[in-house]
Amino acid sequence: MPPLLTAAQMSAADRKTIERIGLPGAVLMENAGAACVEILLARLPELATGRGRVLILAGRGNNGGDGFVIARRLMQAGAGVTLWLFGELDHLRGDAALHAQVFVNLGGTVRTIADAADIEAGRGALSHATAVVDAVFGTGLQRPVSGIIASAFEQVIASGKPVLAVDIPSGVSADDGSILGTALPARWTVTFAAKKIGHVAHPGAALCGETTCAPIGIPDDLLTIAEHTVAENTLADLNPPARLQAGHKGSFGHLLIVGGSPGKAGAPALTALGAQRMGPGLLSIAAPRGVRPEAAQFCPEAMTLNLPESESGEIGAAPWEAIAASGIKPAGLAMGPGLGQGEATAAAVLGLLARYDIPTVADADALNALAREPIALAQVLEQRRAPLILTPHPGEMARLINKEVASVQAARLPLARETAQRWGVWLLLKGAGSVIAAPDGRVWINSTGNHGLAAGGSGDLLTGIVAGLLSQGWSAEQALRAGVYWHGRAADLVAEKRGAAGLAARDLLPELQRLRNGVAE
């Protein structure tokens, strides 16, 4: 799987193509503009028959230069073209200046947009446009989009006209998919040579619409990046351990699930059901005494054990004593589903993390507990050797790092990466385009899954899937990446048959087993 590039990596490849290969930048720009026009004419054929008009928004840099190529080619194809330049024509430089001049030489007109009055004067061009081309900022975006450009974007958004983004929607950071100021959402995005991180990482990815990656003459070997930055999550390079053909139940690990509280007995049971389809040898659900019989009913193959309970029926003090007394020797631990937020929960979670230095997934209420005890968490993490995987949704992430949900969502990738590195944990930030961050700074963006997963129970199931693989000896990377991929893919397979809305977490189970065994892909 090719990595997703940063803006700096892309411009290095551009530069090498120009300097080492000798292909001029103006030719790359010509190819870039041509690719955009090809998509635009394919999507809106009326443009080529003189029945359509296009409003092109151009910036001062090379993204604007692509806009001038597009303007010329559309004009020559018979479309009506209006070009708004956010800057002065004689301030353009290099290849952008060259293509602007060619456009003007062919009779194209350039309208400079400097203030609100200029936009007001040009309103007709927007209202008569069949489509808008966004060639304002590409990989050179450096700071939040504001001022007159932001007002123009707001008017385009209000007009509802379809937008084709050149390279990436203006306002989306190519480096991490965050939104800088006001961004212009696109119906189509045409990018060049390789996808950038911002095309796949949310929230920016949601603004790209249908994304096409067009070759513009940059050789593939110049796009190869030695160090891993960010990649799409696929299973291609995972190489998980093979299953022992002559194995017995002791060969495939014992997963211990700690969860449940009054009214939430189903959560740890769903974790067990998800884990089960991944093939661990043994499963145990440990739940507060009063909840255990109910949790046990959902998954007869799992063993169950009583944990001490508090007055409210949630997990009580020193649950590790009950676990030790049971004699089980877990190879993996999943904590949190349905655990509740009782007074003893934080001490229980931290105590288990300290005493069971085995591969662990902490989810849901275990995360809420950890969020309340940052200092104790840091101390525990200091002592642990086995991997810890945290799987917050945006609300849990916000509590973990003491931020608002909106700021978490605005910068999903950088926050996940920073937290994983700082704490030395694996972190899965759930939600559309789940971000998988390794303690060493590597990141994967997952694209499987659909809105059917936005329902109670699907996170509990995912915890079990990942922990079920971990307890069989899969590495944290293998378990987390495969688990997240399959969880989403199973939902997609169900949605293909019955649609996404109304998905029950249990519907994923047969598909998960098929995916686990390579019977489905």
Ligand SMILES: NC(=O)C1=CN([C@@H]2O[C@H](COP(=O)(O)OP(=O)(O)OC[C@H]3O[C@@H](n4cnc5c(N)ncnc54)[C@H](O)[C@@H]3O)[C@@H](O)[C@H]2O)[C@@H](O)CC1
């Ligand atoms: N030879 C090349 O490097 C090629 C570049 N191409 C195009 O060039 C683009 C990159 O061009 P540039 O590096 O010139 O950068 P951009 O055209 O993306 O940005 C232009 C300049 O705008 C300024 N700017 C950034 N953020 C701003 C903000 N919020 N408000 C106001 N001004 C801001 C910066 O000074 C930046 O350099 C690519 O995205 C692609 O579309 C393509 O033509 C292919 C070849």
Ligand SMILES: [K+]
């Ligand atoms: K753009």
